[in-house]
Amino acid sequence: MRILLLTHGRAWESGTFVRALSLGKALAALGHAVTLLSARRDAGRAPLCTELDGVRTVQMPGLLAARVRGGGLSPDELLARLRFLHGQAFDVIHCFEHRPTVALSARFLCRNDHAVLVRDWADLWGANGYADSRSFLMRHLLGKVDHYGERAFTRRADGVTVISRYLHAETLRLGVDPDRICYLPVGATPPAVPPPDKATARRQLGLPVARHLLLYIGIYHHDIEMLIAMLPHLLAQAPDAQLVLVGPGLLHTVARLEAAGLGDHVLHVGQIAHAELGAWLAAGDVMLLPYVNNVVNVARFPQRFGDYIAAGRPIVTNPTGDLGALVRAQGIGVLAADNPVEFAATVARLLADPVQMRAMGRRAFDLAHGAFSWQTLGARVLAFYAGLMA
Structure with a gap:
């Protein structure tokens, strides 16, 4: 055709x-x-x-x-x-x-x-x-x-x-x-060349090997307000966590987090070439996808979901639309209520359970190579x- x-x-x-x-x-x-x-x-x-x-x-x-x-x-x-x-x-x-x-x-x-x-x-x-x-x-x-x-x-x-x-x-x-x-x-489009393992990816990118790295990929969207509000609550439970922001248009978000005294726990990468994205995804522990419940979000489906599952990492999101239903049904992540305190607690519980994280990541990887x-x-x-x- x-x-x-x-x-x-x-x-x-x-x-x-x-x-x-x-x-x-x-x-x-x-x-x-x-x-x-x-x-x-x-x-x-x-x-x-x-x-x-x-x-x-x-x-x-x-x-x-x-x-x-x-x-x-x-x-x-x-x-x-x-x-x-x-x-x-x-x-x-x-x-x-x-x-x-x-x-x-x-x-x-x-x-x-x-x-x-x-x-x-x-x-x-x-x-x-x-x-x-x-x-x-x-x-x-x-x-x-x-x-x-x-x-x-x-x-x-x-x-x-x-x-x-x-x-x-x-x-x-x-x-x-x-x-x-x-x-x-x-x-999802799984990379033709398998990405490096987590430790290797972090060394290549100059990232700390021992910290919990939480990735958010995308541009500024109103849903990112959830991350800004939840980070102090998360650090009270997981003080070694670091939020990695990948994408353009997030400087104002970073400035707000720095003004709140959270700059040491935030890394802003900016816009990167798509060929480099796999290494950053491989370096992460958890993929963050805040997705509050409104009609716009129920109607759409975030593009970065495909990158997240191709990385074989668990996702933390909200129970909104097809995204929330899919994460729950496929067991590829956990769902948090639409408020910062519960979102932070959900992330902290997942970070404390590496066995569950690995199992969810494997299921996400299989989904990226199969039905999705x-x-x-x-x-x-x-x-x-x-x-x-x-």
């Missing part, structure tokens, strides 16, 4: 880009021709073309601010996409979200082609979702556009992949036939495509 993956996010900085690329690599490994279009990471006038594990990736040109380009709202990028796609033919067009640079590009192609149009729904953008946290003006402008767009695009697509059971139910409520829906959670590997999920999506084309 000739498969086109469209995402509005900037290359490497957007969760939808990582999701689309991960699926694309799995589809390419199964012998299919895959092209992935995204926004450029940096503004520029020319497309940037590369090949990654069989996936032709094209970062489309755009000159507007990063927030506009990465938000799928850039008119100059949309025109560049239309020019680039003119005359090309695909069997499947898989759209990751609904913003104009994605939806209008797909509709342009489908006017002159018989491609199957698939929509991936991975976040709740409109009312009851991200729109509710925006300013009054943006909530009533962009929020209404998102609310209409994500639902209208879902109805018009030939098929829909959904990241959560919540969005599966929403898709059914929109009148989509159940046979046209495919559940596609976050997957992108190879397994890619085969599922491929069968879904075939069913839509039949």
